[in-house]
Amino acid sequence: MSLRSYSTTELDGDAAGPGPGSSMVYTMGQKKNQHQHQHQHQQHHDHDPLRAEKVFLSGALSGAVSRSATAPVDRLKMLLQTHDEAKGLSLRQGWQKMMAEGSIKSFFKGNGANVVKIAPETALKLTLNDAIRSLLAQDPDHVRVRERMASGGIAGAIAQGLLYPLDTIRTRLAVSPPGTYAGILHAAYRIRRDEGVFAFYRGIVPSMIGILPFAGVDIALFEVFKDHLYERYDGPPPHIAIVAAGMLSSSIAQVVSYPLALVRTRLQAQASHQRGADGSLVLGQLKYQGMMDVFRKTLQHEGVRGLYKGLVPNLLKLAPAAGIGWFVFEETKLALGVDPRS
Numbered sequence: 001m002s003l004r005s006y007s008t009t010e011l012d013g014d015a016a017g018p019g020p021g022s023s024m025v026y027t028m029g030q031k032k033n034q035h036q037h038q039h040q041h042q043q044h045h046d047h048d049p050l051r052a053e054k055v056f057l058s059g060a061l062s063g064a065v066s067r068s069a070t071a072p073v074d075r076l077k078m079l080l081q082t083h084d085e086a087k088g089l090s091l092r093q094g095w096q097k098m099m100a101e102g103s104i105k106s107f108f109k110g111n112g113a114n115v116v117k118i119a120p121e122t123a124l125k126l127t128l129n130d131a132i133r134s135l136l137a138q139d140p141d142h143v144r145v146r147e148r149m150a151s152g153g154i155a156g157a158i159a160q161g162l163l164y165p166l167d168t169i170r171t172r173l174a175v176s177p178p179g180t181y182a183g184i185l186h187a188a189y190r191i192r193r194d195e196g197v198f199a200f201y202r203g204i205v206p207s208m209i210g211i212l213p214f215a216g217v218d219i220a221l222f223e224v225f226k227d228h229l230y231e232r233y234d235g236p237p238p239h240i241a242i243v244a245a246g247m248l249s250s251s252i253a254q255v256v257s258y259p260l261a262l263v264r265t266r267l268q269a270q271a272s273h274q275r276g277a278d279g280s281l282v283l284g285q286l287k288y289q290g291m292m293d294v295f296r297k298t299l300q301h302e303g304v305r306g307l308y309k310g311l312v313p314n315l316l317k318l319a320p321a322a323g324i325g326w327f328v329f330e331e332t333k334l335a336l337g338v339d340p341r342s
Helices: 008-013 027-046 051-069 073-082 091-097 102-109 111-136 145-162 162-176 182-194 199-200 205-234 239-269 291-302 302-310 312-334
Strands: 272-277 281-283
Touching: 051 073, 051 111, 051 205, 051 312, 073 091, 073 102, 073 111, 073 162, 073 312, 091 102, 091 312, 111 145, 111 162, 111 182, 145 162, 145 205, 162 182, 162 205, 182 199, 205 239, 205 281, 205 291, 205 312, 239 291, 239 302, 239 312, 291 302
Parallel strands: none
Antiparallel strands: 272 281
16 A cells, blocks of 8 residues: 655645745755655655565455454354344344354354455455556556545455455355354355355345445545645654554445445345254255345335444444554555555
């Protein structure tokens, strides 16, 4: 993830040059030094042969650490999302349901698949964003917000599309009754055998539609926030400020795209195994015929609030996860020698 300073806007805008009696904050010599400094930053960006690998590694570590730290809340969110009765589960009931499964492992059910999915997805998303933004930006030293949003949305969609089957497996592991699947590979085998290849891609349409605004808004806002922080502190901002910027940007993005995330989760979870009357596991029936059917039935039976089931625990998970993730990403880049403002 590369970020630029907006200071060149102030220095190189359309304002007239100094005249008699005018007062300029920056001297011409300082302007020249700044342009040289920016040119060096751009050269560093363009000629670091390992930049992509460094960004990829930083993204992978960021995704794995942030999601593992908030895995119990992530599972609670999915339990609330997939409970499609008019009277939904409360946070307390969802928590009690996980506790009733008998061990600490129940709180991290599906996290293995989540890490296997989120680490390469985050790495790919941030690496692609770094490359796509360089292509879209008309001025590499002054990347506009819409260019940041476009590159973030495209990168997020490509990364999520390539790894979408793992997201379906993660959802099944998290919401299915205990004993349904023995792990990631077993879940993949059972889904393929019982439901076919297309079952891995249920919900991909709302997912693709939702990731465009989510990734675009998240990445663009974080980069803008970080630019302002660097200007305010005239250098690296405090760690807590980076964490706060990541929490705020991702929370706003999540609220914007949440109904589509709920639709995706319900489509992924349907046809998962359920307990029959005799206690045996049976394949559940399809409840929805597609994205619009989920919207229609949810609004009909649960109202508009139904589209936001699980939003609170998701924000409780997402805000700290995003803050941790962005912080780990930026610190890892710094440790690997990537200029944090390049």
